[in-house]
Amino acid sequence: MRTPSDSRSRSRLWFVAAFVALLALIAAACGDDEEATPAAPSDTAATDTGAAEPSDSEEAPEPETTEAPDEPEPDEPETTEASEPETTEAPDEPEPQEPAEPSGEPVRIGILFSNSGPAGLFGPPTSNIAEFIEEDINAAGGINGRPVETYLADDATDPAVGRQAMEQLIDSDNVDVVLGTHSSATRQAAKPLAEDADVLYIYAALYEGGECSSVMFNTGEVPSQQLAPVIPWMMEQTGGQTWFLLGNDYVWPRRSFELARQYIEAAGGEVVGEEYVPLGTQDFSSVAQIIAGSGADLIFPALVGGDAIAFETQAVDFGIGQDAIPRLANIYEENVLGAMGPAVTAGMRVTLGYFKEVDSALNNEFVSRYFERFGADAPPHMTFSSHIYDAALLYAAAANAAGTTDTAAVAAAMEGLSLTTPTGDIAITGSRHLSQPIYVAEIQADGSQLIVQSFSSVEPDETCDPA
Amino acid sequence: MDALTLELLNGASLFAILAIVALGLGIVFGLMGVINLAHGEFVMLGAYVAYVVHTVGLNHWLSVPLAAVVLFVLGVVIEVGLIRRIHRQPELTILATFGLSVCLRQVAELVFSKDFRSVPNPVPGATEAFGVLFPTYRYLLIAIAAVVVAATLLAFTRSRFGLVVRAIVADRDLAESAGIRTGMTNLCAFGVGAATAGIAGALVAPLGAVEPQAGLAYLPGAFLVVIVGGYNRLWGVAAGALTVAAVQTGVIHFYDAVWAQIASLALAVLVLQFRRPTPAGAVA
Numbered sequence: 001m002r003t004p005s006d007s008r009s010r011s012r013l014w015f016v017a018a019f020v021a022l023l024a025l026i027a028a029a030c031g032d033d034e035e036a037t038p039a040a041p042s043d044t045a046a047t048d049t050g051a052a053e054p055s056d057s058e059e060a061p062e063p064e065t066t067e068a069p070d071e072p073e074p075d076e077p078e079t080t081e082a083s084e085p086e087t088t089e090a091p092d093e094p095e096p097q098e099p100a101e102p103s104g105e106p107v108r109i110g111i112l113f114s115n116s117g118p119a120g121l122f123g124p125p126t127s128n129i130a131e132f133i134e135e136d137i138n139a140a141g142g143i144n145g146r147p148v149e150t151y152l153a154d155d156a157t158d159p160a161v162g163r164q165a166m167e168q169l170i171d172s173d174n175v176d177v178v179l180g181t182h183s184s185a186t187r188q189a190a191k192p193l194a195e196d197a198d199v200l201y202i203y204a205a206l207y208e209g210g211e212c213s214s215v216m217f218n219t220g221e222v223p224s225q226q227l228a229p230v231i232p233w234m235m236e237q238t239g240g241q242t243w244f245l246l247g248n249d250y251v252w253p254r255r256s257f258e259l260a261r262q263y264i265e266a267a268g269g270e271v272v273g274e275e276y277v278p279l280g281t282q283d284f285s286s287v288a289q290i291i292a293g294s295g296a297d298l299i300f301p302a303l304v305g306g307d308a309i310a311f312e313t314q315a316v317d318f319g320i321g322q323d324a325i326p327r328l329a330n331i332y333e334e335n336v337l338g339a340m341g342p343a344v345t346a347g348m349r350v351t352l353g354y355f356k357e358v359d360s361a362l363n364n365e366f367v368s369r370y371f372e373r374f375g376a377d378a379p380p381h382m383t384f385s386s387h388i389y390d391a392a393l394l395y396a397a398a399a400n401a402a403g404t405t406d407t408a409a410v411a412a413a414m415e416g417l418s419l420t421t422p423t424g425d426i427a428i429t430g431s432r433h434l435s436q437p438i439y440v441a442e443i444q445a446d447g448s449q450l451i452v453q454s455f456s457s458v459e460p461d462e463t464c465d466p467a
Numbered sequence: 468m469d470a471l472t473l474e475l476l477n478g479a480s481l482f483a484i485l486a487i488v489a490l491g492l493g494i495v496f497g498l499m500g501v502i503n504l505a506h507g508e509f510v511m512l513g514a515y516v517a518y519v520v521h522t523v524g525l526n527h528w529l530s531v532p533l534a535a536v537v538l539f540v541l542g543v544v545i546e547v548g549l550i551r552r553i554h555r556q557p558e559l560t561i562l563a564t565f566g567l568s569v570c571l572r573q574v575a576e577l578v579f580s581k582d583f584r585s586v587p588n589p590v591p592g593a594t595e596a597f598g599v600l601f602p603t604y605r606y607l608l609i610a611i612a613a614v615v616v617a618a619t620l621l622a623f624t625r626s627r628f629g630l631v632v633r634a635i636v637a638d639r640d641l642a643e644s645a646g647i648r649t650g651m652t653n654l655c656a657f658g659v660g661a662a663t664a665g666i667a668g669a670l671v672a673p674l675g676a677v678e679p680q681a682g683l684a685y686l687p688g689a690f691l692v693v694i695v696g697g698y699n700r701l702w703g704v705a706a707g708a709l710t711v712a713a714v715q716t717g718v719i720h721f722y723d724a725v726w727a728q729i730a731s732l733a734l735a736v737l738v739l740q741f742r743r744p745t746p747a748g749a750v751a
Binding site: 117118120124275277286306313314316317318319338340343 | 470474476477480481484581582584585587588591593600602605671673674676683684685687688715716719720723724725728
């Protein structure tokens, strides 16, 4: 190669641009194919967060489509509901008389979620559940006689993108409410937009607590709910007294451990070690040695995603696996546990507000419908998607009670509202959080989750007075 | 005493991981002046090779040479299709390889889905040596990484190929005038860089999650090693990995993992302050 002339370097630039664009196009085309298979073609305006995307190729194949409730499902010939979904698919409305079919201007429900980036893993169950939200609320008569439509927007696990996605939902899609399941960082970035536009914002992901705003409700699990009843139970079950707390270094693990310390000491136990590792930690050899030297009876790991998998798979070889030191985890969910494998996870206990194994008629029907619709190997319905579903039902109930979608009126109707959903009995508290059941699952030798303990109507230890 | 032995072994395994992950980045940066932001994705793809080898029921160790071959081929294709056209303009290589990294992540997601995958440890458990128990897999990891890194560095410094490489790095135009085929050398350098990333991916796969985003976690560490070790000597990769591993392990032992990360980054800043500035690609 010789010294590049101006024109040659320009042509190279074009070649590179074309090459990257081609790759992006291929990725996008493949993505469309894949995502179109389980879902019916979209007929409402999808939330095309074009402006909000960090890079087009990453976002292009996202299933940001919303569906009309009466769309038949061509993939499911054996389900009897397929022919008339709008009359038979509401699990909580089994009575034969049919509610009046909703009509008129739709109520728009925005869903802000992570469908790409590190938390993108949790996206697919949520976009699946968006279909059920439309179907079930419309089958029950809609909101004030109007049908509902869902609009999905991806925050790419990035607060800056999340803020743009919120802007898209509010300004372009004109949503009446935003349901969120994403990081606290995205919530902090997106909240001011909801406040300025006076749009109700229901944050449904488990989080560290402490949120309080006139337009917000927070229906996810907070640490006081996940830990207060479960820590004493865990110590009783295992006979362990001393704990090691190992978390990623950000606000949620730190807040969880602050509370865990109180509950452990109140139960007569002791914290013998508390360590934080940066997000994205790959090597846990030195941390494993610290834990082994601490003499702890129990480990409370608040690690997320790949960090959790790296820690647990490495811990076994360092002699501090679940067999040696039992775990109580507050975020290990099916994907992460599945990747660790049953040899690593068998015996671990996990405390969350929902598992698909919750044994109630309502939930069993809901879960079997989920897997019938989206396939047996669909990304499993889990606590994040379940809380989004509950948030939508809570909003619909409150808006129906208020007789309007006006934010202040619906917010007033939200307080004290209680429902029974596949999750269990839930109720909005005066602190704008959710009183909800907490379940403890124990991982079995085959990797399945068995609910070994449940606590009903656990109150969050939160205070909020936005006025 | 036992605690010290264990920390030395921990440091050695961290050194091995850092060195093998950073090796390809150092080669491509040092020899070609190309800042390859897709290097982490090469590591991620190497881990997926190990995952595929596991799913079809073959022995894990087979994935190490296989990942090297697969990533070498991919590296050659990328060099011909993309890097060759822009490698003299560092700002373009940054943009192009960033775009490439996004594409590779997306392709991995389409092929393997977003789900976390894992590769079981082929030699579970620990071995007793030097009076302590230490995971068997990590002993093997240290050995293999040491062999691969040493062999690659020797090939690039002591062989006739290494002489050609140094001639090109010293003065590309003069080398071309002397009849050296620089294009072919670049092709080899990029292919070998990708192949070592593939080996790294296959080796670390049993230690953590295999997922499309996995490469993002490896890239900062690899850059840290290259910055600390210096890109003007290939042996700098080994020196950089050793320094970073020592700092990390030491600080975690005496303070904690968060301070260890801060200390390694501070180390990079310090090193840059006191190093004589050399242009990228100026390998001695």
